[in-house]
Amino acid sequence: MLEGLVVLLVIFVLAMFIGFEVITKVPPTLHTPLMSGSNAISGIAIIGALLVFNTGDGGVASWLGFVAIVFAMINVVGGFMVTGRMLGMFKRKSEDES
Amino acid sequence: MEALDKLFYLLAATLFISGLKKLSSPATAVRGNRMAATGMLIAIVTTLGFGGIVSWPMVIAGVIVGSGIGLFLAKTVPMTSMPQMVALLNGFGGGASALVASAEYLRLFNAGETPLIDVGISIQLSVLIGALTFSGSVIAFGKLQEIVTGKAVTYPLQKFLNALLLLTLVGMAGWIVAGSAPIWAFYVVVGISLLLGILTVIPIGGADMPVVISLLNSYSGIAAAMTGFVINNHGLIISGALVGASGIILTNIMCKAMNRSLANVLFGAFGASPTGTIGAGGGDAGDLTVSEVTVEDAAMMLAYARSVIIVPGYGLAVAQAQHDVREMAELIEGNGGEVKYGIHPVAGRMPGHMNVLLAEANVPYPQLKDMDEINPAFPRADVALVIGANDVVNPGARDDANNPLYGMPILDVDKAHHVIVMKRSMNPGFAGVDNPLFYAQNTSMLFGSAKDSVVKLVEEIKQL
Numbered sequence: 001m002l003e004g005l006v007v008l009l010v011i012f013v014l015a016m017f018i019g020f021e022v023i024t025k026v027p028p029t030l031h032t033p034l035m036s037g038s039n040a041i042s043g044i045a046i047i048g049a050l051l052v053f054n055t056g057d058g059g060v061a062s063w064l065g066f067v068a069i070v071f072a073m074i075n076v077v078g079g080f081m082v083t084g085r086m087l088g089m090f091k092r093k094s095e096d097e098s
Numbered sequence: 099m100e101a102l103d104k105l106f107y108l109l110a111a112t113l114f115i116s117g118l119k120k121l122s123s124p125a126t127a128v129r130g131n132r133m134a135a136t137g138m139l140i141a142i143v144t145t146l147g148f149g150g151i152v153s154w155p156m157v158i159a160g161v162i163v164g165s166g167i168g169l170f171l172a173k174t175v176p177m178t179s180m181p182q183m184v185a186l187l188n189g190f191g192g193g194a195s196a197l198v199a200s201a202e203y204l205r206l207f208n209a210g211e212t213p214l215i216d217v218g219i220s221i222q223l224s225v226l227i228g229a230l231t232f233s234g235s236v237i238a239f240g241k242l243q244e245i246v247t248g249k250a251v252t253y254p255l256q257k258f259l260n261a262l263l264l265l266t267l268v269g270m271a272g273w274i275v276a277g278s279a280p281i282w283a284f285y286v287v288v289g290i291s292l293l294l295g296i297l298t299v300i301p302i303g304g305a306d307m308p309v310v311i312s313l314l315n316s317y318s319g320i321a322a323a324m325t326g327f328v329i330n331n332h333g334l335i336i337s338g339a340l341v342g343a344s345g346i347i348l349t350n351i352m353c354k355a356m357n358r359s360l361a362n363v364l365f366g367a368f369g370a371s372p373t374g375t376i377g378a379g380g381g382d383a384g385d386l387t388v389s390e391v392t393v394e395d396a397a398m399m400l401a402y403a404r405s406v407i408i409v410p411g412y413g414l415a416v417a418q419a420q421h422d423v424r425e426m427a428e429l430i431e432g433n434g435g436e437v438k439y440g441i442h443p444v445a446g447r448m449p450g451h452m453n454v455l456l457a458e459a460n461v462p463y464p465q466l467k468d469m470d471e472i473n474p475a476f477p478r479a480d481v482a483l484v485i486g487a488n489d490v491v492n493p494g495a496r497d498d499a500n501n502p503l504y505g506m507p508i509l510d511v512d513k514a515h516h517v518i519v520m521k522r523s524m525n526p527g528f529a530g531v532d533n534p535l536f537y538a539q540n541t542s543m544l545f546g547s548a549k550d551s552v553v554k555l556v557e558e559i560k561q562l
Contacts, residue, residue, distance in 0.1 A: 005216040008327055008335055015323075015336040018115060019343025025122040028443060028468040031348060031450030034121055035184050035315055037131055038344040041114050042191040042318045043138065044337040047107075047145045048198035048325045052205075053157050054150040059208070061201040062153060066160045068197035071190040073164025074171070076142075079187050080135040081172030086180070087131055089457040090124040092464060 033086045040079025046072035103148035106140055107333030113137030114337055118344075124463045141333055177458045178415055181311060181448040185239040188314040192231025195321035196291070199224035199328050203284060212277035220327035222271040226291045228321035233295030235314050241304050242447065248304025257365065260297055263290050302363065308448045309352045309363045316345020348449050355443035355469075357495075357506035388524070391542035393551065396518050397558030400426070403480035405436045407472060409509055410452055411445055413486020417548040420459035422556055423485065427461070429559045438465050440472035440482075440509050442490040473510045482514035484535075486548050488521075492533045502531050517541040520551050 026034050049072045052065030114137045120130025151157055175183045199221045206213050213221065240246030267290040273279040274287065302310055319341025326334025353360050391399075400406060408423060427437040439461065445452035453466050467475075476482060484491055493512045494501035511517050512535050519541060535541055544551055 002216070004330070005327075008330070008332075011332055012323055012327075012335050012339050015111075015339035016343050019118075019340040020347065022115060022118045022340075023344045023347050025119070027122065027124075028351075028441070028450055029453040029463060029466050030121055030124060030127055031351075032180055032184075032446075032448060032454045033127065033131070033450070034118075034344060035312070035348065035449065036180070036187065037121065037134060038118070038341045039184060039187045039191060039315060039318065040138070041118075041134060041337050042188075042315075042322045042341040043194070044110075044141060044334050045191060045194040045198055045322045045325055046138075047141055047149075047331060047333055048202075048329050049160075049194055050142070050145045050151060050157060051149050051329060051331075052198060052201045053153045055152070055205060058153070059204075061204045061208075062156060064197045064201040064204070066156050068194045068201065069157065069160030070164040070167070071197065072194035073161055074168040075187050075190045075194065076138055077165045077168030078171045078183075078190075079168070080131060080138070081169060082175060082180075082183060083131045084128065084135075085172060086177070086454050086457075087124070087128045089177075089454065090127070090463045091457070091460070092125070093462050 029090075030087075033083045036079050036086065037083040040076055040083060043072045043075030043079060046076055103144050104332060106144040106148075107331065110137040110141040110144070110333055111336040113140070114340060118340065177454055179243075180451060180454060181307065181446075182239050182242040184448060185235050185242060185307075185311050185314065188311065188318045189232045189235030189239065191318035192228045192235065192314070192321045194228070195318070195325040196225050196228025196232060196288075198325050199228065200284075200288065202328055207281060207284070215275060217328055218275040218277075220324050222275060222287065224321055224324035224328055225287060226267065226271070226294075227317050227324060229288055229291035230295035230298070231314050231317040231321055233292040234299040234310075234317075235295075237296050237299040238307055238310050238314060241299075242307055246300075250303040251300045256297075256301060260294065263294055263297070266290060267294070298364065301365075306356075306358075306363050308444060308446075308451075309349055309356070309358075309360070311448055312345055312348035312352055313360075314345075316342050316349060319343075319345055351443060352449055355507060357503070386537040388536055389542050391518060391544050393544065393554045393558055396542070396544050397555050397562065399481055399516060399518065400430055400435075400483070400555065401433055401559045401562045403430065403435050405438075405475075405479045406430055406481045406483060407438050407440050407475060407479045407511070407514065409440045409442075409482060409484045409487050409491060409511055410456065411442075411485065411487025411490065412447065412452070413548055415446065415452065415455045415486075417486065419485070419549040419552045420455055420461070422549065422552040424456075424459045424461050426552060426556050426559065427465075429556065433559075435480075438467050438472060438475065440467055440469070440476075440511070442469055442487070442507075442509055444490065445487065469507060469509060476510045476513040479514040480516065482511040482517045484511055484517065484519045484521075485552070486520065488533055489531065491519075491535055492531065493538075494531070494534050498534075511535065512538055512540070515540065518544055520544045520546070520548055522547060 117134030323338025
């Protein structure tokens with residue numbers, strides 16, 4: 001059991017390092033879209049929310065799962081869409097309404 | 099077969115990382131966002147396909163409702179409200195993680211099983227961080243939306259009470275992990291976590307919200323990673339760690355830009371009451387003179403300048419004058435001048451906010467320069483135009499060790515040949531500190547509202 005935990009910890013720590021490396025290269029100009037975009041990625045909790053429904057137990061747990069799905073989907077859809085909307089505004093040259 | 103879903107999760111995680119990498123330039127960022135979104139789609143479809151889901155109606159209903167709300171928010175939120183939007187999204191992310199961990203705990207509890215110690219601890223951490231992120235984000239949203247007071251709320255024994263709550267929580271969580279606790283202990287953990295989220299954000303002043311949102315962003319990622327430990331899912335752990343790292347970096351950047359430590363932001367209750375003595379600092383207030391400039395003269399200076407650096411503060415965004423500023427910049431460029439924007443990290447209400455507001459007003463992004471990039475350019479600039487910014491251009495923060503702002507990185511506008519400061523009146527800025535820039539030889543003040551002044555400048559430059 002501890003071995004399994006260690007594997008997960010290794011993944012976690014290495015992913016943190018990758019995160020630091022990749023994200024320090026994001027210029028300040030894009031920090032707001034970075035936040036909303038990374039936010040959408042933290043909506044990955046949707047996987048967990050969906051997996052609540054692989055037992056068919058019903059009851060309180062499934063209601064919690066339902067709310068979790070709603071929350072996570074707001075996070076995912078809202079996050080990616082609003083990030084796309086913002087990034088679409090960054091243009092190299094000034095142009096009239098597009 | 100069993101490994102196949104794990105491979106798909108790995109693919110999703112790869113797409114997240116590549117997507118974030120593409121955020122290193124505005125030219126590739128749109129594609130990066132699409133890659134990350136594709137990764138998420140793969141992760142969701144994989145889970146639906148391999149997850150062994152049995153109660154489809156609830157799942158489908160949840161997906162539709164959540165997507166609908168998300169779509170509506172993303173389409174309707176104005177760019178000025180982006181900090182609130184991100185705060186809210188942080189909250190939903192954290193909330194989802196806490197709910198998943200809670201559902202897993204209840205399932206195990208009802209089945210009469212005690213989770214292994216590692217899963218047990220992960221559940222408690224996921225609930226604590228997730229619930230705290232949720233309630234904290236709701237308060238941050240309220241403060242930004244001005245539903246909750248933006249002031250730092252303090253009361254006696256605040257830290258003591260928080261410590262007591264945290265101690266109770268640790269005790270309860272330990273009891274649950276040990277395996278003999280009744281169900282109410284779990285509810286106490288959830289309740290205290292929610293309460294801690296509220297109590298830790300409420301004493302933080304509105305001006306410090308950029309730090310708080312960044313930190314909550316980090317928490318929402320960590321909560322997702324913890325949930326990954328609970329359900330043994332690599333996809334969650336990798337993605338959560340990425341977001342956690344991102345939030346930590348941004349928190350750091352914001353703290354540095356404000357010259358404050360994270361501990362000072364979280365526990366300092368900055369902005370609860372007026373900060374100390376307000377005054378000229380220098381002590382020789384007697385011979386300080388302010389030179390005023392008329393719109394006509396300012397227009398003349400700008401129209402014939404070869405190089406202009408515009409320094410926008412949040413006042414510009416509040417006045418909704420971005421479009422007028424861009425129009426003015428285009429006129430200056432039409433006369434052969436060069437225009438750049440010098441943007442301080444705390445110019446907006448969250449990291450990078452001002453850049454988004456200017457991009458929305460069609461300012462080309464190559465003109466948007468961050469502090470380190472623009473500072474060497476000031477000595478060569480003919481005119482530095484400060485619009486609605488104050489503390490971030492205070493030379494006292496750089497030169498005067500007695501200045502309360504001393505140490506805060508600033509934009510060196512005072513090094514430009516001429517400085518025009520647009521300001522409503524001589525009132526000090528947020529920090530209540532007098533600004534020697536206003537009395538400098540090369541500074542002229544243009545009094546009036548930002549919007550009016552810029553509109554008038556545009557008219558004048560057109561006539562020249």
